[in-house]
Amino acid sequence: MLHNPNKLDHETQMSTFELINGLVSLVHDTSMMPDVAHTAMESLLVLHETRNIELWNPEASINTFWSISSQVLFSISQKLVLHQIYEYTSVLRWLREILVLRNAFLLHHKDNAYLGSNIPMAKHAHTKLEIVFFIYLWSIDPEAVKIAMSCFALFAYEADIRFGFDEAAVLTILPNYNIYMELSTASTTLVTTGRNALQKKILSLLRRIEYATPGNKQAWYDTFVSQQHLAKFLAVYPKRVDDLGSAGSTASSPSVSASETSGFVGGGYAKFGKRRAGVHSSEHDIEDVFHEWANMTGFLCALGSVWLPIKNRPGQHGIPADTRRTSMEPVSSDLHYCPVTQFIGDCLKYLVCQNEKFGVQIQRHIQDLLGHELNPLCYPILFDQIKIQVDKFFDANGQVICSEQNTQFIDNVIVIMRSVFEMKAQQAAQNSLEGPTTTTTGSSNTLVVPGNNTSSSTSVVGGSSSDPNSSSAAGSGRGGPQQANENPLANVIILEQLVLNIVRYARHLDTSVGAVTIRIRVCQLVESMMKRRDDLSFRQEIKFRNKLVEYLTDWIMGNSHQFNQVHALGQSAAGVGVGSGVNVTTSQLVVDQYQHLTRELDQASMEAVASLLHSLPLQPEESDRGDLMEAKSQLFLKYFTLFMNLLNDCGDDLNDDQSSLSEHHQANNERGTSNLTSQTQQQQQQQQQQQQSQLINQLQQKQQSLRNSTIVAMSNLLAANIESGLMRSIALGYHRDPQTRAAFMEVLTQILQQGTEFDTLAETVLADRFERLVELVTMIGDKGELPIAMALANVVSPQYM
Secondary structure, three states, X not given: OOOOOOOOHHHHHHHHHHHHHHHHHHHOOOOXXXXXXXXXXXXXXXXXXXXXXXXXXXXXXXXXXXXXXXHHHHHHHHHHHOOOOOOHHHHHHHHHHHHHHHHHHHHHOHHHOOOOOOOHHHHXXXXXXXXXXXXXXXXXXXXXXXXXXXXXXHHHHHHHHHHOOOHHHHHHHOOOHHHHHHHHHHHHHOOOOOHHHHHHHHHHHHOOOXXXXXXXXXXXXXXXXXXXXXXXXXXXXXXXXXXXXXXXXXXXXXXXXXXXXXXXXXXXXXXHHHOOOXXXXXXXXHHHHHHHHHHHXXXXXXXXXXXXXXXXXXXOOOOOHHHEEOOOOOOOHHHHHOHHHHHHHHHHHHHHOOXXXXXXXXXXXXXXXXXXXXXXXXXXXXXXXXXXXXXXXXXXXXXXXXXXXXXXXXXXXXXXXXXXHHHHHHHHHHHHHHOOOOOOOOOOOEEEEEOOOOOEEEEEOOOOOOOOOOOOOOXXXXXXXXXXXXXXXXXXXXXXXXXXXXXXHHHOOOOOHHHHHHHHHHHHHHHHHHHOHHHOOOOOHHHHHHHHHHHHHHHHHHHHHHHHHHHHHHHHHHHHHHHHOOOOHHHHHHHHHHHHHHHHHHHHHHHHHHHHHOOOOOOOOHHHOOOHHHHHHHHHHHHHHHHHHHHHHHHHHHHHHHHHHHHHHHHXXXXXXXXXXXXXXXXXXXXXXXXXXXXXXXXXXXHHXXXXXXXXXXXXXXXXXXXXXXXXXXXXXXXXXXXXXXXXXXXXHHHHHHOOOHHHHOOOHHHHHHHHHHHHHOXXXXXXXXXXXXXXXXXXXXXXX
C-alpha cells in the first residue's frame, strides 16, 4: 500500500495515514483481540523503520513523519492515560520501540529534523507522552515502571536531535532534562531492586523537579483525581462502591459511582474495577489496589511543587522564567484554592481513618509519605493545613476539646512534623551512604538507543565523543548543575502557634501510658525543631521559647507525684495479692511500664528544655513585670531549683532501682529453687546475676544521660541569664551536700567553656546597652549616610517609628 507511483503527494500521505490509523485502532483492543492487536503492533514497527518512513510521502518525508507519527503517539498515549488498554505493559514496551525507531529516522535526517516539528499535533503528542511516562511511574507493575523510566531518555534524545545545536531550545521544551536522564539511568541501575526501593528512588528524583510543564501538571492532576477515588474506596471497604456517595467521602471530592470505578484504577485493574460494584474482590486484588493508592499518594507528594503558584524570577540557560516553582513566599490565599492544598488536607483527614482492614495501614503510609516524601516546597502548605485541623480542637474560649480521634490526630501529626524537621540530616546521611551519583551524559551529540532487552548501543551525531562538551559530571548535564533549593521551612510563619497548640493539647491529656508516650513525642518534636532553629522563621522567638520551657518543665515537676500515685496502687495490689493469693503480675507490669515511661519523659523533657534554654534570656509573663529584674530572678530560681532537685532524684532513683532489683531476684530464687538440684540452682543464680548486672548498667546509663541533660540545661540557663541568676545560684557552691557542690561546679565549668560574657553583671549594664544601641543607630557610613536608620525607615511603618 506504500507503493503509490501515480498518486499526488497529498493523496500518498492520506493513503499512508489511513493505513496507519487503521492499524492503531486495532492496537486499542488488546483485551478483545490480542492476536490481531499484536500483529498490528508488529506492522506499525515495520512501518516506522527509516526506509519505510521514506515511503510515507517521498516528496516531504520529514513533514509527513511529524504529522502521521505524532497522530500515532497521541492516539496510543490517550488510551494509556485513560487506562483503556488492558495489556498496558506490552503496549508501553512497544511504544518505547516506536520512539527508538523515530529517533533513528530523525538521526538519519539530523540536519532537517526540526522541520515540521512545531505543528499542533506534534506538541499535543509531546504533552501526552510526558503524561504517560509520569503516570506509569506509580504503577504496581515494576516492569511497566522501568519501561516508563527508560522512555524519559528517549524523550530527551529526540529533543537533542531536533535542537542539538541550540541548548536553549532544548531546555525550553524539556526544562527538566537532567532529571529525565537520571530517571532513565535509574531504570537500568536498579534492575534487581524491590518494588518499594524502586518507588523510593523515583520519588527522590521527582522531588528535584523544578519546572512545571503541561505534561507533569496534567499527570499530577489526573493522578490526584484517581487517588481521591481510591482513598474513598479503601476508607469504606468492604462496603459496596454504590455506598461511597453517602459514606467516607471528603467534603471537596465527588462521590464514586459504580460506573466510574472502571476508569479510576490504573492499567491492569480496569477489569477489576468493573466488578467492584458487585461481588467482593479477592484479598490479592484489594491488596494490589491499596499498593497502587500508596504509590499514587507518594507520587503526588513528591511532584506537588509543579502546582504551586509561580514566583517570577530571571530564567537561566533559556529556561522560561515563569516555569520555576518556589515556596519562598508566605502562604497566600491562592494556595487555599490550589489542588495541592486540597490533596494535603485530604491526606491529613485520613490520619484518623478507622477502617478495620486498612485504617492502620493508611495512617502509617500517610505518616511516612508526608513526613519523608513530600516535596519541600510544599512544607508551608503542610504546616498551614495541620494548623487548620489542630485549631478545631479548641473551642471559642480556647479550651481544649479532648477526644480519642483528636488525640490520634495529634499523635500522628507529631510524627510527621518531626520527620520534616529531621529530613535534612537524614538526606545528608543517605547521600553519604549512596556515594557519588552515576555520571549521566548531557551532550547534544550523544544518542543512546536502548533495545528490547534494555541493552544499549551508542551512536555519535556530529563531532567527536572526546569533545569536552560532550559529557558532564554527575548532576550537571544541560544547563549546568541544578541550583540548590531554597529553605522552604523559612516560609512556615504559623509554626509558633501550631507548636504551642500541640503542647497545650498534650498538657490536657490524662496520666495514662498513652498520654505519657504522646508527651515524650512532643518533647522530641521540640528538640528536633530547635536543631533546625536557623532554618525557621519565628515572629516572637523569645516569648515562644519561654512559654515552651514553662510548659515542658511542668511535666518534669509533675512526674514524681504521678508516679507515686501509680506506685502506691501497685504496692497496695501486691499487698492484697500476698494475703489472698490474687495474681498481681499485671498490676506490677503496669507500674514498671509507667515508671519506665516517666523516666523517658524526664529525659525527653530535659533534652528539649536544654535546647530551648540555649542563649535564651528569661522573659516573665506580662502580669509579673512589676520589677523586671526581680521577676526574672524568681523565674530563674524556680527552674534552677527544679533542676537541682532532679539531679538529686537521679541518685536516689538509681539506689532504689538497684535495691528493688535485688529484692526481686532474691524472691524469685526463694520461690523457684526449692525443687531444683544444687547444680541447676547455681546455673540459674548465675544467669539471674548476669541479667541483674545488665539491668543495673542500663539504669546507670539512663540516669547518667538524664543527669548530663540536666547539667546542660542548668548551664544554658545560667549562661543566658548570668545577671539575674549568678547571685541566686552561687550559694550552691558552698552547699553541705558534696553532690550538690559537684553539680554546681560542673555547671560553672560548662559556662566557662561556652565563653559567657560576665560584663552583663555590671550595675550600669542597662544604661550601657542603651548607649550602645544609640551608637549603632546613629552610626555614620563612609558616604556620610545613616545606614541602619535609613534601613529601619524603609521597613518600619511611620506610626511605629
